[in-house]
Amino acid sequence: MRYDFERLTRKIHEVASSEAEAQAATAALREWLTEPRFAVYRPALDDLIARERWELLLDGFRQVLPFGTGGRRGAVGAGPNRINPVTMRDAVQGHCLFLRQRFPGEALRVVLAADVRAFRDVRGHYGPGTLGPLDGISSIDFCRLAAEVYTGNGVEVAMEDPASGYYVSTPELSFLIRHFDAHGGLNMSASHNPPDDNGAKFYNREGGQEVPPFDQELVEAAGRVDEVLRIPFKEAVTAGTVRFLRGADHRAYVDHNVGLSLDSSLRGAKVAFSNLHGCGATTVLPVLKAAGFDVVLAEDQASMDGRFPTVPYLTPNPEVPSAMARVIEVGREAGAQLALATDPDADRLGLAAPGPDGEWRVFTGNQIAALVLAHGLERRDVSSQDYVVKTEVTTDLVRRMAEAAGVRCVGHLLVGFKYIGDVIASVKNHGHWKDLKADEDNFICAMEESHGVLTTAAIRDKDAAGGALWLAELAAAEAARGRTLWDRLYDLYREHGVHWTALRSVIMEGSTGVQRIRTIQARLREDPPASVGGRRVEAFQDRQDPAGVFGPILSDTDRASRDVLVMSLEGGARLTLRPSGTEPKNKSYLEVVSPPLGKDASAAEVEAVMAGLAQEAEALLDWWEVDLLRRAGLDFPPYALRFSGLIPLDRKLHFTGDLDPEIRGRLRSETTEEVADWLRDALGSVGELELLEGGLAAFGETMADELRGPWKAVLAAL
Numbered sequence: 001m002r003y004d005f006e007r008l009t010r011k012i013h014e015v016a017s018s019e020a021e022a023q024a025a026t027a028a029l030r031e032w033l034t035e036p037r038f039a040v041y042r043p044a045l046d047d048l049i050a051r052e053r054w055e056l057l058l059d060g061f062r063q064v065l066p067f068g069t070g071g072r073r074g075a076v077g078a079g080p081n082r083i084n085p086v087t088m089r090d091a092v093q094g095h096c097l098f099l100r101q102r103f104p105g106e107a108l109r110v111v112l113a114a115d116v117r118a119f120r121d122v123r124g125h126y127g128p129g130t131l132g133p134l135d136g137i138s139s140i141d142f143c144r145l146a147a148e149v150y151t152g153n154g155v156e157v158a159m160e161d162p163a164s165g166y167y168v169s170t171p172e173l174s175f176l177i178r179h180f181d182a183h184g185g186l187n188m189s190a191s192h193n194p195p196d197d198n199g200a201k202f203y204n205r206e207g208g209q210e211v212p213p214f215d216q217e218l219v220e221a222a223g224r225v226d227e228v229l230r231i232p233f234k235e236a237v238t239a240g241t242v243r244f245l246r247g248a249d250h251r252a253y254v255d256h257n258v259g260l261s262l263d264s265s266l267r268g269a270k271v272a273f274s275n276l277h278g279c280g281a282t283t284v285l286p287v288l289k290a291a292g293f294d295v296v297l298a299e300d301q302a303s304m305d306g307r308f309p310t311v312p313y314l315t316p317n318p319e320v321p322s323a324m325a326r327v328i329e330v331g332r333e334a335g336a337q338l339a340l341a342t343d344p345d346a347d348r349l350g351l352a353a354p355g356p357d358g359e360w361r362v363f364t365g366n367q368i369a370a371l372v373l374a375h376g377l378e379r380r381d382v383s384s385q386d387y388v389v390k391t392e393v394t395t396d397l398v399r400r401m402a403e404a405a406g407v408r409c410v411g412h413l414l415v416g417f418k419y420i421g422d423v424i425a426s427v428k429n430h431g432h433w434k435d436l437k438a439d440e441d442n443f444i445c446a447m448e449e450s451h452g453v454l455t456t457a458a459i460r461d462k463d464a465a466g467g468a469l470w471l472a473e474l475a476a477a478e479a480a481r482g483r484t485l486w487d488r489l490y491d492l493y494r495e496h497g498v499h500w501t502a503l504r505s506v507i508m509e510g511s512t513g514v515q516r517i518r519t520i521q522a523r524l525r526e527d528p529p530a531s532v533g534g535r536r537v538e539a540f541q542d543r544q545d546p547a548g549v550f551g552p553i554l555s556d557t558d559r560a561s562r563d564v565l566v567m568s569l570e571g572g573a574r575l576t577l578r579p580s581g582t583e584p585k586n587k588s589y590l591e592v593v594s595p596p597l598g599k600d601a602s603a604a605e606v607e608a609v610m611a612g613l614a615q616e617a618e619a620l621l622d623w624w625e626v627d628l629l630r631r632a633g634l635d636f637p638p639y640a641l642r643f644s645g646l647i648p649l650d651r652k653l654h655f656t657g658d659l660d661p662e663i664r665g666r667l668r669s670e671t672t673e674e675v676a677d678w679l680r681d682a683l684g685s686v687g688e689l690e691l692l693e694g695g696l697a698a699f700g701e702t703m704a705d706e707l708r709g710p711w712k713a714v715l716a717a718l
Contacts, residue, residue: 001046003033008049015054017515021062028061028080038086040132041078047127056125059510066219066560073190073199073582076119076134077126083198085133085145092146092186093229094222095202096153099183101221109182110150111203112159113168114139115189115345116278117306122195122314138306139188139198140167144233146186146200151236152229158182161244167304168245169279169346171463172253174207174421176245178458179252192317192343193583195307206428208421208460216555250282257287257465260455262379262473267292269476271468272331272339274298276316276323277305280342283465284349293472296334298327298341306344313646313688316343318350319451320646321362328352328360337475338485342464347417348451349464351471353485356603361486366395366501369447370492371485372455372467373398375474376444377405387438389413389420389446392566393576393589397492397499398447404496407444410436412549414561415578420446421460428457445470449501449589490606491599498594498606500613504621506628507585507648516632516649517579517586523631524565524577532569533623539568575624588624592617639702643695652695659683660699667707667714675710676717689718 009026016022032038033045048057060079065072065087072091076083099108118138121131140162147157158180160166168176170187177185185203193199202218204210210218236242271293275281281302288295301310308314312322318341331339331352339360341350351363351371363371373388380386387408390398393415402409410433413419426433428440443457452462455470471485478488493499508516528540543564546552553559564578576589592613597606622641629636629649637660640652659682666675683689700711 011054012058015058017511025058025061043130044078044126047130055510062511075196076198088142089149089228090225091200091222092149093225098218098221103183108155110155111176111182111185112143113173113187114143116167116304117198142188147242148230148233151241152231157242167279169283170461171347171459174459174461175253177203177207189345191345195314206425206460209418211418211422212558213555216557254286258290260466266473266476269337269472269479270294271472272296272327272336274301274327274341276301276311276341277303277308278344279346283346284342284468287465298330301326318348324350324352324362337479340468346464347462349467355486365449365451367489370397372445372453372470373401375470382407386442386444388444389423391415391448394449395499395501397496400496417452417462424457493606494597494599494601497596498609500617501591502617504588505585505645509584509648513584519632520628533620536570537567541566590617639698640695642698644691647691667710672710672713676714
């Protein structure tokens with residue numbers, strides 16, 4: 001096929017945010033359209049060109065998919081800024097170069113893991129029949145491709161037999177790397193991302209991910225790849241350079257977690273569990289059962305299915321309360337004391353339990369962290385040499401609890417569990433991490449706000465299994481006293497004050513979204529706010545400041561990880577902003593705190609303080625989100641804040657800019673039924689109706705009085 005490259009270049013320039021971005025995209029697109037090795041992807045690219053999907057083409061080709069806090073992750077598709085066999089083979093070849101550089105002359109071994117994902121183009125970006133090798137490509141398929149490259153470079157591979165139907169979770173991979181004394185590992189997973197995403201997390205010999213500046217060496221090694229060495233998978237298996245994991249290997253991981261029990265007498269809790277179609281069925285489920293708990297499984301979510309068919313909005317993330325809905329229903333029907341759920345790679349853990357009033361409620365990641373720590377502090381003989389670890393955006397309640405118990409807290413870490421893993425590994429190997437002197441046995445637990453906990457120093461990534469075991473034991477202890485996990489959390493609030501945390505994310509997709517995020521960060525650095533929602537900013541800290549707490553920038557990857565702005569607000573509140581390292585969004589973390597309430601405070605009094613702080617946090621984040629978008633040059637009406645954070649910004653702007661005036665006009669000239677029929681189709685381009693409900697109701701409050709009645713009728717008809 002002949003391509004009009006002059007037109008392609010012009011169209012890409014029209015949607016690009018900079019000349020450099022446009023040139024990078026057009027050069028890469030020309031390469032993929034002309035070189036024979038990319039021929040299998042041309043039907044997909046031809047389709048995008050024919051349908052003039054210039055934004056998609058720009059985003060797919062504007063850069064080589066970068067490494068973030070969790071590794072290389074993104075949408076599956078055609079182009080260097082997508083996950084596909086080309087980009088993955090190059091990344092694995094780069095990892096091989098890195099390993100040879102790190103371990104010269106050694107016989108290298110790696111462990112590979114895969115979650116349940118398979119690409120089905122749920123987003124509908126590509127035309128029917130154009131996907132070629134991308135159609136249905138799964139995480140285990142990517143592992144086969146990776147094994148071919150590793151063995152082609154003389155690196156031995158241990159992995160699950162693709163025919164077994166077993167999937168290795170993130171924490172099990174971390175455990176197995178050290179179990180086999182391997183030099184590293186690869187995890188093919190996009191964790192809790194939507195079904196069309198996938199990714200690669202490269203692990204080091206410690207079973208963790210590289211931290212700066214070593215992750216920069218890995219990035220640079222991937223950039224030096226000019227030839228990919230491969231051996232066909234079947235040949236590698238026959239030659240013995242690929243070995244399959246055995247049942248005993250998996251049992252070693254399960255047995256280790258069961259051994260983390262702090263009190264084997266605490267088994268009087270019934271546990272409802274959902275693996276949300278992911279790997280938790282191979283981790284949390286067997287650990288809880290082997291430990292002796294009565295586990296009730298959400299059977300309709302038990303299948304290993306990367307489409308996540310029963311999960312609301314196809315978002316298998318236990319951070320999102322809607323993902324917990326089914327397991328809560330199972331727990332309520334079974335009379336369980338707690339309900340647990342895991343994301344697809346089983347490192348994140350969701351928790352729900354009945355409140356003092358009997359109504360089931362979902363815990364935040366910070367509340368889970370506090371409960372896990374509470375169990376560890378209460379059931380261990382702790383000493384002043386013991387320590388806990390958290391990231392800096394994780395609740396300060398953890399630090400207060402640790403100090404009250406006389407143990408140390410490492411709490412000044414950047415976002416990403418790899419930094420926690422680095423602390424644990426440094427203590428194990430050197431007897432210290434910076435000024436912290438300790439040994440491996442002094443580790444109690446670690447946590448991050450995004451529903452990640454770790455209860456053993458033998459694993460260097462978050463593990464839902466160990467956390468699930470401790471929470472089940474804690475629930476059993478409370479049940480024996482006629483109490484729930486919420487009662488235990490309220491005790492912590494009585495002693496240390498209510499620590500209310502809230503997270504606000506704004507999804508900004510494509511190259512335009514990337515530019516908006518960069519613009520927001522740059523303008524905040526140039527002109528920091530004097531106040532946030534009426535609260536004076538007492539301190540503004542830029543984590544990229546070489547004179548700050550993290551010192552000089554170590555590498556480009558360090559600079560990216562440190563793209564974090566921290567504001568201490570009047571009244572003890574703390575606000576942190578950072579772009580996500582694994583998803584196209586910026587994230588604002590807020591914590592507001594009350595004084596200790598005293599041991600005699602009733603549950604109603606605790607809940608009243610919680611409700612008041614929640615209201616304060618919502619108002620602060622509303623003001624903050626509007627201000628951030630204003631800095632990006634966007635006029636964002638307050639009613640749009642009530643649309644779900646799962647709706648990308650561009651779709652919200654489509655509503656506020658295009659649908660808003662048209663709805664008002666149609667309400668004046670058409671019947672309720674006509675407006676409802678039209679709007680039902682129009683909203684298909686914005687998002688799921690349930691995700692829009694709050695915003696649609698708030699939108700009605702901005703209308704003239706004579707339109708509010710008809711609008712309510714339209715909403716009822718929807």
